[in-house]
Amino acid sequence: MKVFGDVWxxxxxxxxxxxxxxxxxxxxxxxxxxKAESHTPEFLAMNPNGRVPTVRLDDGTCLAESNAILWYFAEGTPLVPDSKLARAQALQWMFFEQYSHEPNIATSRYIIRYLGNPPEKKAALAARVEPGYAALGVMESHLAKENWFAGGKYSIADIALYAYTHCAGEGGFDLTRFPAIRAWIARVESQPFYVPMG
Ligand SMILES: N[C@@H](CCC(=O)N[C@@H](CS)C(=O)NCC(=O)O)C(=O)O
Incomplete structure (x- = not known):
């Protein structure tokens, strides 16, 4: 099984x-x-959306969208909650991640880290500050009451949100004002077989 991706x-x-x-x-x-390697004809044949991650399973089937990939591999394991409600709550947070968190926090990091914070992106970066902090505020409120996002234990909802939260500083977001998020980051990083980004 192959994972086509960018380590950062x-x-x-x-x-x-x-x-x-x-x-x-x-x-x-x-x-x-x-280098637009996700837009070559070969890559587009695997994922017409031209994005990583894309997974090619051993039978040749391809799967895209990070959170769908998480679900595919984790279903039936302890990383997907047991109850119907908790599974839906995991999805709730994973959709939140893709709609309210990633478009602000990950894209700010992309502008700074990948594009080198060019002047022409100043307005785009500024527009992401308020909604990015709003998303962090939603997470902080939840984590002030709960250790994990769904089902009372570590799950793929935590993985989905951890990915761009732990490196939010690279997008210009200050996590010092979010103590519950910082404590949760430490909990995620102490999970068995945790590996850092990179
Ligand atoms: N919703 C998608 C987003 C994937 C995405 O935007 N991938 C970026 C890297 S993080 C990418 O492939 N960018 C290259 C491009 O758009 O050409 C997911 O969760 O997998």
Whole structure:
């Protein structure tokens, strides 16, 4: 099974983390998104959306979208909650991650880390500050009451949100004002078979 990804992409890191924690063997195929390697005809045949992560299973079937990939590999393991409600709550947070968190926090990090914070992106970066902090505020409120996002234990909802939260500082977001998030980050990093990004 092959994972096509960029090691500094949080979306790709989610897949590396879940597969490592599930002790599921995989081959990592590096894709340089800055050289448009996810837009070659060969890559587009696997994922017409031209994005990493993309996984090619042993039978040749391809799967894209980081959170769908998390679900595929984790279903039936302790990383997906047991109850119907907790599974839906895991999905609730994973959709939140893709709609309210990643588009602000990950893209700010992309502008700074990948594009080198060019002046023409100043307005785009500024527009992400308020909604990015709002997303962190939503997480902080939840984590002030709960240790984990769904089902009372570590799950793929935590992996999905951890990926771009732990490196939010690279997008210009100050986590010092979010003590519950920082404590949760430490809890995630103490999970068995945790591997860092990179
Ligand atoms: N919703 C997708 C987002 C994937 C995505 O935006 N990937 C970025 C890297 S983090 C990418 O492939 N960018 C290259 C491009 O858009 O050309 C997911 O969760 O997998």
């Amino acid at each position: 992409s949080g979306n790709c890191y989610k897949v590396k983390l879940v597969l490592t924690q599930l002790k599921c063997p995989f081959e990592w195929v590096p894709v340089d998104i800055m």
